[in-house]
Amino acid sequence: MKAKFQCALCEFSSGWETIKRATKDEKLRIKAVIELFRFLADEFSDEAVPAWIGSKKDRLIREITGNPDPYMEVKAKDNERALKLLPLVRTAVNSKPEGYERFREACKVAVIGNAADPDILGHEYDVSSVISLLSHEDFAIDHIKNAYYLVQGKKVMIIADNAGEIAFDIILVEQLKKMGCKVVVAVKAKPILNDATIEDAFVVGMNEVADKLITTGSDVIGLFLNAVSGEFLAELELCDVIIAKGMGCYESITEQEIEKPVLILFKAKCDPVAEDVGVRRGDNVAVLIS
């Protein structure tokens, strides 16, 4: 997906929020925001992919402000909240009939967990509402039945998105394993926004559930094959199906040829992504690209 006019406002305002989180030094904030203007003047266009701009932008802000992880507190809080809810969520999912329905419910949990995203303009979230959302929300695009038959007994790679959300992904890993799958979970190699890193995976206990825990080898949002490590590519080569989480994955995967079936699970948190995939803002999406 290419950037739209509307993305300019979101790219800038989320960058501004990151600067605000990264430092309290007014002079440094001003310096960083001027560099942010210059970066966006050079990089923003309707040929650019938002997740790519966002990744480079966030890197620039971390460098200028000298704060390697502006979302550290947000991530810790979201992990903690999600962990507290996990037993309740697991019970809710396990109350569904085993098989397709339970897998679908686990996918729903994984998407509702994707709501946890600060600093997206006009998008508010509350991780604690996940239980009520589970019974009230459904998918606007639902390719889960196809995905269900596709993953049976296969090697699956989950590309994780945010901290907090990664706790809910445990439920999905558990279901996949019951279906005879081998599950590799990939997180970011370094902090970027509130995306889950190895630390977050350990905090929520993903390391104990996944068959393998790896990193993308990079701090880039979504999945850009030109930005990941050789080790990650080797793992990708070995897997049969990819389950990719979040809008960054949607934005990036729709611009590349990925030679594996990919189920992209996300909540459409902004108008440009919602319009691109053909749903309304706030809708839940499970779109299979194969």
Next chain:
Amino acid sequence: MKAKFQCALCEFSSGWETIKRATKDEKLRIKAVIELFRFLADEFSDEAVPAWIGSKKDRLIREITGNPDPYMEVKAKDNERALKLLPLVRTAVNSKPEGYERFREACKVAVIGNAADPDILGHEYDVSSVISLLSHEDFAIDHIKNAYYLVQGKKVMIIADNAGEIAFDIILVEQLKKMGCKVVVAVKAKPILNDATIEDAFVVGMNEVADKLITTGSDVIGLFLNAVSGEFLAELELCDVIIAKGMGCYESITEQEIEKPVLILFKAKCDPVAEDVGVRRGDNVAVLIS
């Protein structure tokens, strides 16, 4: 007043909104927003005055989009709404005892009218609530008594701010004239944002009330002596007291030596201005600089 870090977000988002109003052409919007990023990279700093950046920014957007007046509809609507309310507002003001109290009420009307400002981040307005605001709101900084004694029988220049608002300023002009003042009203020479121009002054009937109606000779927000016409400067030289409306006047006048007493009337619609003058956001200010 110099720009703060927070102003960067407001400068960009208000520019983005202006582009959105100015053209529906997505390609042109993208081109304009990239130029906006570059302009702010070059011009934004903690040495710049927000009203000056805003003026140059708005001029740039009008040039690139080819729309000479993106706020034409907003201004027409605000003038119409304000005009409908004018008889009620006049009755409310005239119910106050003649003299200082009535003058103060007219100043309050002029400040409440200043709430009419679209595209200021986090600030919402409803011109039609002016009557209820009149009885509920007061001044956080109130130098009106000093101003009242200062203006008696003098030549007063009112530097108008927004369309819509200028209708409410008629009440202030009426009171000043009852106090024996000669009143010159200055509006912008060309459209900029929703600022009142000669057209707006005529639509609301200011031309029939003011002793003289002039323009600043420029499209610049607030009062910058280096940006106005020789005719305007000659009028300024002849007047005894200035009544300047709006945050743009506050931002610009506090950065210059104006050799006349100035009563600045405005609603503090953003945190940086509110903090600079020492009030809370949303507060009404009547500050006399002499």
